[in-house]
Amino acid sequence: MKFPKDFFLGAASAAYQVEGAWNEDGKGISNWDLFTKIPGKTFEGTNGDVAVDHYHRYKEDIKLMAEMGLDSYRFSVSWARIIPDGDGEVNKKGIEFYNNLINECLKYGIVPFVTLYHWDMPNVLEEKGGWTNKHTVDAFVKYAKTCFEAFGDRVKHWITFNETIVFCQKGYLTGSHPPGIINDVKKYFEATHNVFTAHAKSVLEYKKLRQFGEIGITHVFSPAFSVDDNKENVAAAYHANQYEIAWYYDPILKGTYPKYVLDQLKENNWTPAWTEEELNILREAAPKNDFIGLNYYQPQRVIKNTVDAEEHAKAHCDGAPGNASFDGAYRTVSMKDKVYTKWGWEIAPDALVEGLRLLKSEYGDIKLYITENGLGDADPIIEDEVMDVPRIKFIETHLKAVKKAISEGINLKGYYAWSVIDLLSWLNGYKKQYGFIYVDHKNNLERKKKLSFYWYKKVIEERGENI
Numbered sequence: 001m002k003f004p005k006d007f008f009l010g011a012a013s014a015a016y017q018v019e020g021a022w023n024e025d026g027k028g029i030s031n032w033d034l035f036t037k038i039p040g041k042t043f044e045g046t047n048g049d050v051a052v053d054h055y056h057r058y059k060e061d062i063k064l065m066a067e068m069g070l071d072s073y074r075f076s077v078s079w080a081r082i083i084p085d086g087d088g089e090v091n092k093k094g095i096e097f098y099n100n101l102i103n104e105c106l107k108y109g110i111v112p113f114v115t116l117y118h119w120d121m122p123n124v125l126e127e128k129g130g131w132t133n134k135h136t137v138d139a140f141v142k143y144a145k146t147c148f149e150a151f152g153d154r155v156k157h158w159i160t161f162n163e164t165i166v167f168c169q170k171g172y173l174t175g176s177h178p179p180g181i182i183n184d185v186k187k188y189f190e191a192t193h194n195v196f197t198a199h200a201k202s203v204l205e206y207k208k209l210r211q212f213g214e215i216g217i218t219h220v221f222s223p224a225f226s227v228d229d230n231k232e233n234v235a236a237a238y239h240a241n242q243y244e245i246a247w248y249y250d251p252i253l254k255g256t257y258p259k260y261v262l263d264q265l266k267e268n269n270w271t272p273a274w275t276e277e278e279l280n281i282l283r284e285a286a287p288k289n290d291f292i293g294l295n296y297y298q299p300q301r302v303i304k305n306t307v308d309a310e311e312h313a314k315a316h317c318d319g320a321p322g323n324a325s326f327d328g329a330y331r332t333v334s335m336k337d338k339v340y341t342k343w344g345w346e347i348a349p350d351a352l353v354e355g356l357r358l359l360k361s362e363y364g365d366i367k368l369y370i371t372e373n374g375l376g377d378a379d380p381i382i383e384d385e386v387m388d389v390p391r392i393k394f395i396e397t398h399l400k401a402v403k404k405a406i407s408e409g410i411n412l413k414g415y416y417a418w419s420v421i422d423l424l425s426w427l428n429g430y431k432k433q434y435g436f437i438y439v440d441h442k443n444n445l446e447r448k449k450k451l452s453f454y455w456y457k458k459v460i461e462e463r464g465e466n467i
């Protein structure tokens with residue numbers, strides 16, 4: 001089987017992780033610009049001030065993407081570049097940069113797939129409460145509209161938010177992302193609701209403009225499976241999926257929140273301060289979503305928790321199993337018969353197919369893209385070549401899983417490897433690599449094609465026939 005002609009074989013990045021130029025051409029200061037400078041927050045104090053300098057080298061990078069044959073490039077826009085103080089004047093230079101980037105993609109026939117929010121927010125808004133302040137919702141919608149109007153003649157694929165669960169959990173529960181708040185459950189749920197409202201309002205605005213493109217949201221897709229048939233563990237996995245899948249996917253696709261979670265929020269006094277109007281907006285926007293983007297790295301293996309949740313949440317905030325959930329109900333674990341990356345993330349292409357089946361049974365035939373999937377590794381360099389064979393194996397087995405899912409009738413329309421080029425890992429610096437293109441930090445950020453670059457090029461040329 002070949003991947004269909006209209007299936008995107010692409011790769012992705014995010015503004016803060018690649019651009020650099022953090023204070024150039026009128027860009028405002030973002031929450032991440034400041035958070036990474038707080039001692040102890042990131043690996044060896046790494047930050048995105050320069051990152052891989054994509055801001056200045058985008059032409060070189062897109063040329064390489066074209067050589068690889070990418071159908072599509074998923075990147076994000078830095079809000080603080082477009083509207084430096086969050087909701088004031090538009091920065092012409094910011095618009096110009098993304099116009100150039102988009103035009104450069106189109107020059108080579110690469111379809112731009114644009115994320116509006118991949119975690120970096122103008123710091124002025126963060127200072128006023130960030131996603132817990134409803135003013136941020138209106139500011140975001142204004143920013144989204146600015147982007148639709150500036151770029152929508154050429155950009156036909158929009159993602160509003162990347163991984164709401166990550167920036168809200170890490171922002172308000174573990175404190176490892178801005179604004180660095182620990183264990184404020186009320187704020188956590190408040191923030192998620194405000195993001196969903198901002199998403200819904202942006203979808204409605206986009207449709208009003210009649211630009212005839214598509215719009216959706218990207219969520220983490222990390223389905224939870226019980227480690228065994230023990231009733232308590234099965235219930236724990238159900239609980240995990242209600243809080244980590246249903247809470248995120250229901251308001252987008254069904255326009256309502258899951259009753260199971262709602263009942264518990266009420267009991268604990270955690271219900272967000274929502275208005276009838278906001279709940280109506282969620283309902284109105286739900287059928288207008290064109291797709292859901294899924295970032296799939298690993299599933300969760302779950303047991304009922306018996307250890308102190310707070311201690312565990314503090315100890316593990318790096319994505320590896322070992323966490324207790326914030327409410328202490330369940331815990332993720334590593335299993336002896338599974339395979340893990342150097343950073344302890346499970347490698348499980350089969351669980352992707354299984355998860356997609358569950359997703360289809362719950363949400364029907366909505367169009368899906370895998371908007372991120374990849375291997376974080378410390379790549380070996382042998383005789384001056386980056387021999388990232390494990391990455392090739394990782395992507396190959398996941399593309400096989402994607403094929404299987406398509407053959408079963410799952411409505412998957414694209415696959416974006418994370419990441420197109422080595423970039424800043426938010427908390428792990430440059431040591432944890434994901435790209436097809438190596439960046440030499442000791443040699444003027446020079447680009448070099450990895451083994452996987454040539455491999456992915458061939459996969460795209462053959463439309464995956466030999467996978």
Ligand code: BG6
Pocket residue numbers: 014017162163166295319372376418424425426427428432
């Ligand atoms: C996803 C994010 O959660 O995971 C990316 O959308 C991120 O921005 C990727 O880089 C990998 O995470 P990490 O922690 O391994 O760099």
